[in-house]
Amino acid sequence: MTSLTLEEAHVDLDAEGFFLQPEQWTREMAPEIARANGIEPLTDRHWQVIDYMRSTYLETGSGPTIRALGKASGVPIKELYQLFPKGPAKLAAKVAGIPKPRGCI
Amino acid sequence: MSDRIVILGAGTGGTLTANRLRRAHDDDVEIVVIDRDDRHVYQPGLLFVPFGLADPGEIVRARGAQLHDGIEFRLAEVDRVETAANAVHLVGGELITYDVLVVASGAALLPEETEGLTGPGWGERIFTFFELESATALRDALRGFDRGRLVINPVDMPIKCPVAPLEFCFLADWFLRERGVRDAVELTYVTPLDGAFTKPVASEHLAGLLAEKDIALETEFATGEVDGAGGRLVSWDEREVPFDLLVTIPLHGGPAYVGRSPGLGDELGFVATDLHTLQSKAAPNVFAIGDATNLPTSKAGSVTHFEGDTLVENIRRFRDGEELQATFDGHANCFIETGFHKALLIDFNYDVEPLPGRFPEPHLGPLPLLKESRLNHMAKLLFQWVYWHVLLPGHDIPGVGSQLRHTADQGEPR
Numbered sequence: 351m352t353s354l355t356l357e358e359a360h361v362d363l364d365a366e367g368f369f370l371q372p373e374q375w376t377r378e379m380a381p382e383i384a385r386a387n388g389i390e391p392l393t394d395r396h397w398q399v400i401d402y403m404r405s406t407y408l409e410t411g412s413g414p415t416i417r418a419l420g421k422a423s424g425v426p427i428k429e430l431y432q433l434f435p436k437g438p439a440k441l442a443a444k445v446a447g448i449p450k451p452r453g454c455i
Numbered sequence: 456m457s458d459r460i461v462i463l464g465a466g467t468g469g470t471l472t473a474n475r476l477r478r479a480h481d482d483d484v485e486i487v488v489i490d491r492d493d494r495h496v497y498q499p500g501l502l503f504v505p506f507g508l509a510d511p512g513e514i515v516r517a518r519g520a521q522l523h524d525g526i527e528f529r530l531a532e533v534d535r536v537e538t539a540a541n542a543v544h545l546v547g548g549e550l551i552t553y554d555v556l557v558v559a560s561g562a563a564l565l566p567e568e569t570e571g572l573t574g575p576g577w578g579e580r581i582f583t584f585f586e587l588e589s590a591t592a593l594r595d596a597l598r599g600f601d602r603g604r605l606v607i608n609p610v611d612m613p614i615k616c617p618v619a620p621l622e623f624c625f626l627a628d629w630f631l632r633e634r635g636v637r638d639a640v641e642l643t644y645v646t647p648l649d650g651a652f653t654k655p656v657a658s659e660h661l662a663g664l665l666a667e668k669d670i671a672l673e674t675e676f677a678t679g680e681v682d683g684a685g686g687r688l689v690s691w692d693e694r695e696v697p698f699d700l701l702v703t704i705p706l707h708g709g710p711a712y713v714g715r716s717p718g719l720g721d722e723l724g725f726v727a728t729d730l731h732t733l734q735s736k737a738a739p740n741v742f743a744i745g746d747a748t749n750l751p752t753s754k755a756g757s758v759t760h761f762e763g764d765t766l767v768e769n770i771r772r773f774r775d776g777e778e779l780q781a782t783f784d785g786h787a788n789c790f791i792e793t794g795f796h797k798a799l800l801i802d803f804n805y806d807v808e809p810l811p812g813r814f815p816e817p818h819l820g821p822l823p824l825l826k827e828s829r830l831n832h833m834a835k836l837l838f839q840w841v842y843w844h845v846l847l848p849g850h851d852i853p854g855v856g857s858q859l860r861h862t863a864d865q866g867e868p869r
Contacts, residue, residue, distance in 0.1 A: 417706070436675070436692060
């Protein structure tokens with residue numbers, strides 16, 4: 351576990367940079383996390399995904415999969431890959447300040 | 456007062472639940488089981504069909520015949536469930552009311568949700584062994600396959616039996632070697648995961664086995680499109696994997712009627728279910744078991760079997776007005792066929808990784824965990840008998856508990 355100063359705030363991250371405590375996240379941190387992961391700037395479409403990720407996590411205790419994102423976030427999968435290249439479900443989770451999606455079993 | 460328990464689905468979960476409930480309750484409880492067909496497929500057998508190791512006819516029996524006396528079996532298609540009215544609506548308009556409902560309709564294959572998958576090449580160079588007709592057609596295609604690129608690809612999780620695609624790779628390697636054509640075939644496992652399997656320790660072991668058998672591993676490949684005519688898998692981020700023969704594991708979803716039932720399912724149509732009590736989130740008198748749930752454990756017969764204990768006890772408690780027991784721990788137990796008459800065994804739950812050791816007794820075994828052995832292969836073959844004669848009738852398997860047993864020297868829960 352490492353502690354990183356994001357705009358002067360101490361937040362707990364795992365080895366890959368995912369938030370361990372989602373309540374430590376604030377909206378102001380998102381652009382900084384995104385930039386560090388090669389995404390700049392954050393558009394309204396990015397925010398639509400980020401907000402969906404967080405609300406799903408807070409409701410269900412785990413981040414949505416890419417399929418669930420494609421079906422329910424209002425952003426089609428093709429576009430999710432353009433917004434959050436490589437792994438949208440993982441990268442969006444990181445920017446949204448929620449723990450790494452557990453994937454499936 | 457007479458009570459009616461309605462069970463949707465007469466597969467592994469529905470059958471063992473019905474049989475256990477019948478034993479646990481007097482005649483004042485009516486048990487009705489509904490399924491849309493009368494073919495109960497022993498699903499673990501599907502893996503063996505493409506290699507001629509199981510005959511399609513051998514692994515199918517009548518659903519009704521697996522249900523004990525005093526259980527009503529009905530052939531009908533469910534349109535939707537209205538939990539607010541305690542009613543199941545059948546296609547055609549008939550309505551069946553229930554006091555307790557159990558959803559046990561399994562998972563559905565959704566090949567049409569992947570662009571191009573059911574287009575040109577489907578049934579010719581693209582098959583799935585997750586369904587009996589396609590598994591049988593694949594057997595015929597494999598017989599004549601002696602050179603080229605064979606690709607195995609689970610499109611995305613969750614799938615039934617997440618180890619099955621790996622087992623298929625191992626058996627394909629064995630099958631092609633036996634036929635003396637292995638050197639002319641490039642075998643590739645293409646997965647959406649970042650490793651060979653979902654659980655880190657087992658994933659390492661399995662990646663090692665793939666490498667040993669000269670099977671290429673392509674990870675984090677999210678299939679967006681299948682081009683059957685051109686023989687290409689195309690990912691959402693525009694990577695490509697060429698194939699001559701594709702064995703796909705299509706996207707899975709919950710039973711179609713769950714999606715049509717207000718409040719019952721999640722966005723993929725799986726029943727939103729409590730992790731430990733198996734009660735649905737939709738209504739207190741609705742429960743779910745097996746592949747139809749959204750539980751974060753394997754979709755596998757062993758899981759369903761272990762859930763049976765908790766489910767039947769909780770239905771009794773619910774009817775008697777008692778608090779439900781939160782005893783289901785996500786326990787899964789899977790044999791992984793590795794070819795050349797050997798198999799590996801893994802045992803895990805929500806919190807504990809698959810670990811080395813022995814099963815079912817932590818030190819005595821006799822079955823070794825996470826290690827290839829002939830004994831595990833024999834056990835896997837014997838399991839078909841156990842399935843029809845012990846598991847479906849709703850008996851316990853001697854020595855095998857519903858909760859995971861692990862010892863301190865196997866490591867800490869993750």
